[in-house]
Amino acid sequence: MTKIAAIAAVTFRDALRQKLAVNLLVFALLVMAASIVLSELTFGEQYRIIADLALSAAAVFGTLIAVFVGANLVAGDVQRRTLYPVIAKPVSRTEYLLGRYAGLVTTLSLNLAVMALTTFAVVALYRGNLGFLRDTPVVAAFVALAAQLALVGAIALLFSSVTNATLAAICTLAIAVAGHLSREAIPYWRTSAVGRAFGLALPNLAALDYKVQVVYQQPVAAADLGLKLLYAALYVAVLLAATSAIFSRRDLR
Amino acid sequence: MGLDRPYDLDYVPRGEALRFLSPGVRLSIADAFWLDTVQYVGDPRGRQRGFEKLYPLVDLVTDLDPGHGYAYQTAGIVLSAQGRLDEADRILNKGMGSGRPNWWTYPFYVAFNHYFYRGDYAEAARWARIAARTPGASPNIAHLALALEVKSGSPDDAVAFLQELRGVAKDEKTAEALDEQYRLALLQRDFARLDAAVAAYRERTGRAPDRLEELVVTGILDQLPPEPYGGRYTIDAEGVVHSSKNDFRFAPAEPGRLQQPARPYVWRPYSPELP
Numbered sequence: 040m041t042k043i044a045a046i047a048a049v050t051f052r053d054a055l056r057q058k059l060a061v062n063l064l065v066f067a068l069l070v071m072a073a074s075i076v077l078s079e080l081t082f083g084e085q086y087r088i089i090a091d092l093a094l095s096a097a098a099v100f101g102t103l104i105a106v107f108v109g110a111n112l113v114a115g116d117v118q119r120r121t122l123y124p125v126i127a128k129p130v131s132r133t134e135y136l137l138g139r140y141a142g143l144v145t146t147l148s149l150n151l152a153v154m155a156l157t158t159f160a161v162v163a164l165y166r167g168n169l170g171f172l173r174d175t176p177v178v179a180a181f182v183a184l185a186a187q188l189a190l191v192g193a194i195a196l197l198f199s200s201v202t203n204a205t206l207a208a209i210c211t212l213a214i215a216v217a218g219h220l221s222r223e224a225i226p227y228w229r230t231s232a233v234g235r236a237f238g239l240a241l242p243n244l245a246a247l248d249y250k251v252q253v254v255y256q257q258p259v260a261a262a263d264l265g266l267k268l269l270y271a272a273l274y275v276a277v278l279l280a281a282t283s284a285i286f287s288r289r290d291l292r
Numbered sequence: 293m294g295l296d297r298p299y300d301l302d303y304v305p306r307g308e309a310l311r312f313l314s315p316g317v318r319l320s321i322a323d324a325f326w327l328d329t330v331q332y333v334g335d336p337r338g339r340q341r342g343f344e345k346l347y348p349l350v351d352l353v354t355d356l357d358p359g360h361g362y363a364y365q366t367a368g369i370v371l372s373a374q375g376r377l378d379e380a381d382r383i384l385n386k387g388m389g390s391g392r393p394n395w396w397t398y399p400f401y402v403a404f405n406h407y408f409y410r411g412d413y414a415e416a417a418r419w420a421r422i423a424a425r426t427p428g429a430s431p432n433i434a435h436l437a438l439a440l441e442v443k444s445g446s447p448d449d450a451v452a453f454l455q456e457l458r459g460v461a462k463d464e465k466t467a468e469a470l471d472e473q474y475r476l477a478l479l480q481r482d483f484a485r486l487d488a489a490v491a492a493y494r495e496r497t498g499r500a501p502d503r504l505e506e507l508v509v510t511g512i513l514d515q516l517p518p519e520p521y522g523g524r525y526t527i528d529a530e531g532v533v534h535s536s537k538n539d540f541r542f543a544p545a546e547p548g549r550l551q552q553p554a555r556p557y558v559w560r561p562y563s564p565e566l567p
Contacts (some may be wrong), residue, residue: 081327244316
């Protein structure tokens with residue numbers, strides 16, 4: 040466990056030094072702050088523009104950070120040959136992967152926490168109070184978004200352990216986009232068992248998206264959120280198991 | 293687009309296509325097109341440009357975000373104020389569909405279009421009843437539905453209708469469109485009252501008055517109503533009453549027969565002075 044924690048700590052420190060991730064975070068914060076200015080362009084229901092833009096910025100930039108940091112984790116180590124001294128030590132490849140993933144999730148959670156606090160500040164500035172934290176499921180939306188980013192990070196780690204960083208990023212982005220469309224596409228594949236199976240196998244990222252409920256101030260049932268978090272946890276567990284199985288057999292010479 | 297031209301869009305994409313091209317950010321894309329819609333509606337030179345793209349824009353916004361209740365209502369009101377009644381009814385009907393906001397103001401405004409612009413009182417009453425039954429409807433709607441059912445549809449009902457709608461308007465643009473229609477309703481009510489007074493004068497004297505003030509002098513009217521557009525009422529040699537600012541009149545009511553305005557209605561810019 041201490042080995043995993045040590046690798047996670049190194050991953051976290053490395054991620055904080057990555058200019059791309061920091062730039063994406065800064066850009067997300069700028070979009071969130073700009074949402075209050077953009078909302079002035081509409082009449083009525085300014086809140087929906089602010090809440091939607093802030094949550095969308097968190098989702099889009101959070102996903103991009105997960106993709107680019109995650110895709111570089113193992114593939115970057117292989118490319119820079121920094122992986123070899125690590126696996127030469129008494130650390131199993133599974134422990135290495137789990138450490139890398141734990142560091143990635145910590146980084147994503149910290150980024151998301153900053154974006155969530157900025158969102159709360161922007162909405163509080165518009166509304167003049169913090170009542171929206173009670174009246175809207177904005178906290179649940181960020182919790183679900185954290186699960187969404189953890190899932191995307193696990194996909195990035197899987198691709199990162201089998202191919203180079205560029206290809207891993209492209210494949211992860213493709214799966215992330217497909218994950219938002221999969222349940223809409225399934226009805227079109229009604230007649231094809233293969234198509235349906237493919238649609239169901241894709242991660243249902245749209246289910247972890249509570250933007251509509253925040254914008255329309257609809258409550259989110261704790262059971263619904265819990266079930267979706269369980270789905271994300273199981274999906275991540277399967278992905279990590281598959282990544283570990285593939286990476287353990289990979290010839291790194 | 294040059295800055296000297298009214299705000300316009302070259303192309304409005306189809307909702308079906310954009311739904312698949314905006315995974316995870318569909319609401320944001322809807323909001324971006326909603327901001328376009330606001331610019332399109334709010335441009336003071338909109339009348340020169342026309343409002344051909346308003347329906348496709350709001351259709352797109354509500355395809356991407358079916359719960360955007362405000363979009364249906366704003367489009368319904370602005371489209372009918374521009375004389376695009378079929379489009380206004382279509383977007384309001386869309387808002388009443390399954391899984392959509394179904395605000396009580398949607399059927400209420402469809403009722404208003406049938407009543408005020410088309411003169412189809414039976415259909416107006418049917419929609420007013422639907423509005424009255426919609427959750428959250430103002431209790432006065434039931435009364436108006438009943439009034440439409442039993443009356444032939446006097447302009448006083450239109451004034452009441454518009455006062456009701458104006459009372460629930462949430463923003464300046466909607467209120468502006470409703471104020472404009474409210475003025476038009478007052479104009480129609482005044483024309484009806486003055487016509488009746490001229491007829492009474494004619495019956496009494498055998499001729500039409502030379503000036504409308506004679507209606508007051510002879511005691512038929514207590515006073516002449518203020519013209520809602522800031523002009524004044526006049527009477528011509530044939531005894532027909534006119535307004536110096538807006539002489540628009542709907543064709544006489546013929547219940548049971550669909551009826552269009554006598555000539556196209558022209559929207560005028562908002563001026564805050566209401567009588």
